[in-house]
Amino acid sequence: MKWISFLRKYGPIPGNDNMYDEVIRRSARRHKLNPIIFSHPQHTTVLDCFAETASPASVILTGTAGDGKTYLCGLVWKTLGGDEREWNSNANYYRIHQSFAGHEVPIHVIRDLTAFGPGDEEKMGMPKADMLQMFAHSLFHPDTKDIFLIAGNDGQIVEALRHAPDTEEIVRARQVFETLLVENRQHLDDVCVTLFNLSRNASVALFDQALQAFLSHEAWQTCYDTNPSEQDFFGPRCPVRHNYELLQQPLVQKRLRALFELCDYNDLHVPIRQILLLLTNAVLGHPDCKDHLMTAADVPKIIRKGTVSQASLYANVFGANLSESRRSAIPIFEYLNRFRIGYETTNRIDNVLIYGADDTELRSEFDLLLGADSFYGADESYKAAQKEYVEGTDESEQSGQRFLQQLIRQRQGLFFKIPEDQEAEFGLWDLTVFRYAGEYLEHIVKVLQAGRKIEHRLLARLVRGLNRIFVGMLVAHEHDVILATGFSSSDDRVCRVLEAKIALSHPLGEKVEIAWHEGMPILRVVLAPAVERSLELHLVRYEFLSRVAEGALPGSFSRECYEDILAFKSQLLTALRERSQGQPEDNTGQFVFQILSLDDRGVPSTETVEIHHAT
Numbered sequence: 328m329k330w331i332s333f334l335r336k337y338g339p340i341p342g343n344d345n346m347y348d349e350v351i352r353r354s355a356r357r358h359k360l361n362p363i364i365f366s367h368p369q370h371t372t373v374l375d376c377f378a379e380t381a382s383p384a385s386v387i388l389t390g391t392a393g394d395g396k397t398y399l400c401g402l403v404w405k406t407l408g409g410d411e412r413e414w415n416s417n418a419n420y421y422r423i424h425q426s427f428a429g430h431e432v433p434i435h436v437i438r439d440l441t442a443f444g445p446g447d448e449e450k451m452g453m454p455k456a457d458m459l460q461m462f463a464h465s466l467f468h469p470d471t472k473d474i475f476l477i478a479g480n481d482g483q484i485v486e487a488l489r490h491a492p493d494t495e496e497i498v499r500a501r502q503v504f505e506t507l508l509v510e511n512r513q514h515l516d517d518v519c520v521t522l523f524n525l526s527r528n529a530s531v532a533l534f535d536q537a538l539q540a541f542l543s544h545e546a547w548q549t550c551y552d553t554n555p556s557e558q559d560f561f562g563p564r565c566p567v568r569h570n571y572e573l574l575q576q577p578l579v580q581k582r583l584r585a586l587f588e589l590c591d592y593n594d595l596h597v598p599i600r601q602i603l604l605l606l607t608n609a610v611l612g613h614p615d616c617k618d619h620l621m622t623a624a625d626v627p628k629i630i631r632k633g634t635v636s637q638a639s640l641y642a643n644v645f646g647a648n649l650s651e652s653r654r655s656a657i658p659i660f661e662y663l664n665r666f667r668i669g670y671e672t673t674n675r676i677d678n679v680l681i682y683g684a685d686d687t688e689l690r691s692e693f694d695l696l697l698g699a700d701s702f703y704g705a706d707e708s709y710k711a712a713q714k715e716y717v718e719g720t721d722e723s724e725q726s727g728q729r730f731l732q733q734l735i736r737q738r739q740g741l742f743f744k745i746p747e748d749q750e751a752e753f754g755l756w757d758l759t760v761f762r763y764a765g766e767y768l769e770h771i772v773k774v775l776q777a778g779r780k781i782e783h784r785l786l787a788r789l790v791r792g793l794n795r796i797f798v799g800m801l802v803a804h805e806h807d808v809i810l811a812t813g814f815s816s817s818d819d820r821v822c823r824v825l826e827a828k829i830a831l832s833h834p835l836g837e838k839v840e841i842a843w844h845e846g847m848p849i850l851r852v853v854l855a856p857a858v859e860r861s862l863e864l865h866l867v868r869y870e871f872l873s874r875v876a877e878g879a880l881p882g883s884f885s886r887e888c889y890e891d892i893l894a895f896k897s898q899l900l901t902a903l904r905e906r907s908q909g910q911p912e913d914n915t916g917q918f919v920f921q922i923l924s925l926d927d928r929g930v931p932s933t934e935t936v937e938i939h940h941a942t
Contacts, residue, residue, distance in 0.1 A: 328560060328623035330546035331567070331611070333358040338607040339649060339657055340618045347600060348397040349417050356415075363603060365540035367395045368528045370402065376521055377403055377434070377476075383427045383519070385465055385475040387484055387504070390525030393600025396478035399523075400438040403476055407434070420447035433473050435462075440479035440487055459491040463500035466520050474519070481526065482508075529846075530597040531587040537602040538583075542575055560623040564630050566638035567621055569702050570610040573640045573743075582743050583644065589764055590662055592772065592847065593866040601659040605644065612643030619648045639703040641740035645669065667760040668742050669735040676753065680737050681713060696744055703740055709733055763873045767866055775843040786831065786841055789850060789864075792872030796892045798822050801878065803929030806831060808839055808852060810899055811923055818893070825921040825933055827903055829854060852899060855906045860898045868892070 336354045355362045376386050388396040404414050409423050420443065421436040435451065437443055448454050453461070465471040477484065485508070488501040503515055507522045514521060555562035562568070573579050590597055611620040613629060614637055621629070621638065629635055642648065645668065646660035654660045683693025684705065697704040712730040738758055745753045756765040774781055787805040794802040794809045799821035802809065807828035813819020829852060830837045838853040841864065848864040862868070871888045921933040
């Protein structure tokens with residue numbers, strides 16, 4: 328089946344990492360198939376830059392590998408009338424002309440700045456250093472005769488300019504791109520360039536489009552049209568077909584989508600290439616096949632051997648079909664495995680998985696979650712391993728490890744199978760290391776996006792978490808943000824000297840709130856109308872503060888998160904000093920401060936200490 332052979336090129340196979348776009352296009356032509364295509368989020372805005380009515384200006388496409396830079400360059404080339412066969416030549420430098428307001432302007436297209444080498448220099452007629460000088464000149468001269476379309480991974484444009492001779496225009500250009508990247512801007516006044524940082528596109532939006540394009544590709548219908556028998560490829564027992572149909576289930580899509588959304592809110596960008604790799608691996612993955620991806624010819628053998636369960640989509644999503652070294656080297660699997668799905672659990676979940684088949688009280692839940700799944704649920708292999716484990720008939724370490732590995736796979740499956748109306752009952756997000764992730768999406772992100780106010784209990788919990796870190800003791804107070812320092816410095820682990828209490832809401836302007844800013848929740852602390860500080864509230868920080876508020880400092884979170892909160896405390900102390908500027912000084916000759924203490928319930932109280940200066 329040529330479709331499956333072609334589809335494997337999108338998967339985690341070795342050898343195509345550096346020439347991905349070329350490999351896909353070449354394979355599509357050879358198999359006479361359409362590649363998986365969908366409209367890039369920046370499709371229209373990039374093309375608009377080269378419309379006849381636009382002002383001539385260079386365009387830079389940056390981002391991580393696989394963000395669609397080469398695709399967009401090719402789109403511009405073809406839209407402007409460039410020859411498709413020339414584009415398919417795998418060259419790196421191209422030139423085409425476009426008319427802007429009646430004036431012909433040459434456009435220099437460089438689809439990979441890092442790969443610009445001797446062959447490109449010869450084709451362009453100048454060395455790379457001169458090309459960069461010409462490019463830098465074009466940025467500051469609207470009447471320039473040339474503009475550029477340049478693609479390069481994150482930081483490559485600044486790096487290239489850093490190695491170019493330090494002319495005045497090169498230095499200015501370097502400063503321009505550093506400013507654009509650091510401040511996340513597309514334009515600067517009086518500079519003829521537009522920068523598109525494709526890594527800023529939301530991963531979840533890319534996932535939605537990629538999934539639709541993947542599932543709706545016309546080649547899937549040809550697989551059904553072969554009318555296969557039960558033992559054949561794409562027959563009723565075929566794991567490829569079953570995985571493809573699982574991906575169409577709304578519940579599976581919803582859970583996958585939630586993981587991508589949480590990646591976005593954890594500063595983890597997933598490019599298009601990685602999304603297509605994930606979808607391909609989810610459908611074709613099997614540990615016993617070449618490159619750990621099934622071909623059509625592999626399917627009958629897998630069915631005969633009874634190893635269909637090893638092709639589980641639920642495990643393939645996390646790269647379980649791959650070797651550990653290969654899995655850890657692929658960003659999407661490294662990101663998704665940070666959720667530790669399969670390794671986190673609850674007593675209830677494990678009781679169902681281990682004892683549910685024989686326990687009358689648990690049997691209905693076992694049947695719902697495992698028994699009803701004839702592909703990846705409680706098959707004969709699982710039942711035998713479970714019986715051995717419960718009855719202790721094989722006490723070898725190997726036997727126990729085999730069953731524990733199967734438990735991991737079943738927990739991964741439960742994350743995608745627990746019904747929506749039973750998420751709270753089973754503790755869906757307790758199957759991950761981020762137990763508050765579902766709450767974060769439903770009651771923080773979606774509420775803020777809808778323009779509504781966050782529930783007071785959630786804000787209060789975060790404030791309690793802040794106070795415990797700021798003070799260094801198990802403070803139960805959640806009505807104000809407590810700013811305290813130590814006797815030696817503000818960095819002391821336990822801080823008993825009260826500097827201020829900032830009310831959650833106060834008529835004079837103090838306020839603590841969870842707000843929405845540039846696509847991310849933030850914790851905003853307002854000390855006065857013109858004095859405020861905010862903390863970006865991504866998923867890890869939300870989980871960290873929530874866990875601390877509930878009385879635990881989880882070892883699964885890095886010290887970096889703790890340091891982030893202490894850095895925010897330092898910002899608030901600085902803001903406190905800003906607020907006090909202009910207020911009259913105390914000239915009474917005495918120094919007054921308050922010492923914090925806690926009662927058995929964690930409720931803070933203060934004792935005032937006065938120190939008089941000797942005259």
